Every structure is written in structure tokens, then in C-alpha cells.
Amino acid sequence: MKLTAARTTGNVVVYLVLTIGAAFCFLPVFWLARSSVMTLGDIFKYPPILWPVRIRWENFAEAMQASPFLLYFRNTMIVEVPNVLGSLLTASMSAYGLGRFRFPLRNAWFALVLGAIILPPAVVLIPQFLLWSRLHLVNTFFPLTIPVWFGGGAFNVFLLRQFFLTIPKDFDNAARIDGASYWRVYWQIMIPFIQPALLAVGLFQFLFNWNDFFNPLIYLSSKETYTLAIGLRFFIGSYATFWNNLMAASVIVVVPPVIVFLIGQRYFVEGVTLSGIKG
């Protein structure tokens, strides 16, 4: 009897703390959504009201009018598509090479991949920028879309290699004895096998680029090429007192990745988990 009482108290504490934590996570997002459909009059009310008296969808129209978010969306997608494709193809190829072949210096190259994960991208920014500016490609999408075709990011290579290591060696051996080329083994046997991990990598890459602020800030210098992240930053600069419009603009930037996350949640959690557990 005493034990169940203790258990119940314990349970209440667990739920209470979890709910406080979940509220800490959720309420700011709720505040974002709620402020995005309010009139300025409602927004500055004290004490604050939880939900608008009148839903004001015009905030979105005004935000879109003030800033070409459709153009920014298009630009973001121009960056996204090659990034996702490039990381899927070249990270899986590289991980296959590093994970399932024996060749001289293989471990040294893999050690460098691990080192590249730890290296903050900002430290190689200056020479990379000078290279792109020497090629006259600053303020184009090339600096944001070409590098990913060289291995698709060290972290993705690491993640996929961990996955390749879990596939029994007999799989490729059997196919090789049947006369399949290494490319066919990769394309027809390995790729289907690592599909869940590939989905996770695609999602990571998509969210990374959606979130990326630093690189577009460095390389894109005119409104015609801005991505959503940069466009929103300039919106903040000029509309910082129109909180309802600013929140509406933010909602425009937040909704796509949230939808993508909800669809791909399962693969996502698997991917994050794998990265930490086997690391």
C-alpha cells in the first residue's frame, strides 16, 4: 500500500515536470502562431490575451507584399534540390568506399572525415570565399550547391558508413561471385539496404539548408538571390515594431520544415539516434 502511494507520487512528479518542460518547448511556438494572426491593437494589450479577438489573415498578405517571400522560397528550393541529391549520391558512395573496401590509407582518410566533422565551417570560410570570388561566382547559387557534391558533408558520410558496417559481408561476396560489378552491388544491393539511413540523411540535409544562415549571408548579396533565411533577417531589420507582420513572416519560414519533419519523423529519430549511439 505504501509502495503504490510512493509510485503514484513519483508518477505525478514525472508528469508534472514533463508537462512543464513540454510547455517550455511548445508555448513559444504557440506564441509565434498566435501573434501572427493578431491586430497590433490586440498584440500590445496588457494583460496579454491568449487568442486574438479577431483573426487577422492580412498579416500574411502584408508580409508577402513587403518582401518577396515567394521569390525567396523559389531561391531556397534552387539551393535545396541539388544539395539533397548531391548529399544522397556522393555521401553514400563515399561511405560505401570507406566502409566496405580495403585500400591503402583508408583509415587515414576516415580519420580526416572525423576531423572534418569537428572542424567549425567558419574557419575555412575566408579561403573558400576568395576561391569563389576569383571564379566570379559570388552572388550565384554555385557556392551553396557545388561543395555538397564532394562527399555530401563529413557527418553524412560518417552516419552512412556506420550503416554500411552493419550489413554482412556475405551480401557483396555472393553478388560478386555471381559476376556483379562493384557499381551494381552498390546500386542494386546496398542502396535498398540503407534506404532508412538515406531518408534520414536527406532530411538532415534539407533541414540544414533550410536553416543555413551563415553561407547565404556570405555569398548572396542581392535581393534577387536571397533565400528565406536571409530574406527573413532583412524583414526583421525593417519591421521590428510590426510584431504581427514579423511573426507572420516567421511562420512562412517555419511551416515547410515542420511539415517535412512530421512526414519523416520516424526516419529522423532513427538517424539522430544512430549518430549518437554508434559514435
Added chain:
Amino acid sequence: MKRRHLRAEALEAVSGYLFASPVILGLLIWVIGPMIGVLLISLTDWNVLAAPNWVGIRNYVRLFTADLYFWNTLKVTVYYVLLNVVCTTLYSLIVAMLLNQNIRGRGIYRSLFYLPTIVPVVASSALWLWLFNPEFGVLNMILQAAGLPRSLWIASQGTVVPSIVIMSVWSGAGNTIVIFLAALQGVPRELLEAVEIDGGNWWHRFRAITLPMISPVTFFNVVTGLIASFTIFTQSYVMTNGGPNNASLFYVLLLYREGFQRNNIGGAAALSWVLIIIVSILSLLIFSTSRRWVYYEGEQG
């Protein structure tokens, strides 16, 4: 027979190199080459306008002895990094342990805890600007309603870093929670029950079993957390622009200003190499002490 074996080995090596060639080329072109390049540039006085001259270690000397911002930047960055890693790690571990209990609605809770991680940093910066607003922000309204004094949040030198940490815990803990949760699920039940049979309470279970069993993952989270925190940029660039009074002028923001606003390419390159050295030392420190506190299964412990 032996020759054929050799040929197969050579074919495997060549194919392996071909498959790995994207990442190998990528490391050479985007990592190793630029690292050498940035070292060479850091030894010049390059500033876009004039041709660079060789100046030896003058940029480094200036940085350590004469730069107006360097030491302050290092101080506020380290302050942010330590506070953020400690808070995020503790918060994530507590949440993950609670989620690991036999609770209803775990999936919903997990999604809620992950939600902020999906919000792009620029958007969350806009949102937290609004929440932190000293006059109309909801945080001060909550404080006031609770009878507590208002805060200036990111508008005051003393509170700007802790405020950004609150925001960083909010947006950065999602991944750490998921990783901790997976590790906790891997802790063998028998071991926990054994402690219980011996009369141990939850603290004994945590201290003797859980903490050692999840230490490799804690290690992973701390390393990635330290390095990610060291390169914080967007939050301060968007929300405070390094202020007030340079109290949130973090390292990468200083580097960005030197290189892209003051056109002091040589100085920015020197800052880059100092950051490479800091991150390397940090990693070495953690890796060398890890033997003492990270428990790997199957190892003599």
C-alpha cells in the same frame, strides 16, 4: 592463383578509391586546401584593396596584444559555451530520463520536445526577440504577473548571455534528448533490478548503473555541444548584433566582421587559425580525459 588474388585486391583498392573519391576530393578542396590557405593568408596584411605583403606573425601578435575585442570576445564566448553545454546536457538528460519512464503519450511528448529544433534559427531569433522584448514581451509580463522584477533580457550586458542560453537550450536540446533517450533504452533492465533487490533507491540505480552505461553518449553530446556552441553566430548577429557593449560579440561574429565588414582578410585568417587551435585543444583535452570517465562495454573497467 596468387596472381589472380593480387589482381582482385588491386581491383578492390582501385574501386574503393573511386567510390570514396568524392569525399577524398572534398577533403582536399574544401578542408585541407583552405586550412593551408588560411594559414598562409594569416601571415599577410591582405585587405582586398592592396596586394598582400608578407608580415610574419604580426596579425597574431596584434590579436593577442593590441586587438580591442579579442580577449573580451574569447571571454564571452567561453562563458556562453560553458553555460550552454552544462544547461543543455542537464536539461536533456533529465527530460530523457523522465521520457524513459513507463508513461502514457511518450510519442507526443517526444515530438513536443523536438519541435523547437525544427524551427530555423533566424525564425526563432525573430520569435525570441519578441518574447524577450522588455516592454511588450510575454516573458516580462509573466514575471510581472508572478510579482517578480522585470528583466532587460538581451538588452542588458549582464543578462544577454544567459538569455541567449535559454533560447539555445530551447532550440538545441531536441537532438540531445533523442540521443540520450536511445542510450537509456539500451541500459539492461536486469542490472537496474539487481540494484533494486539489494535495496538501492533511484539515486543508487542512477549513480551505479545508468550514468556509467550512458557515459559514451554523454561524451558524444558534450563534444558536439562544445564545438557547436563555440561557433554560435546567427542568434547574436540577428538579435543583438554583438551588443550591448560587445557583451554578445561571439567569436565567429568577430571573425565575420574582421573579414567581411572591415576587409581585414589577414586578421580574419589569423582569427580562423586561433579557432582551429582552440577547437583542437578542446577535443584533445576531452578525448584524453575520456578514459577516466567514459565506460565502454566489454572493456576492463
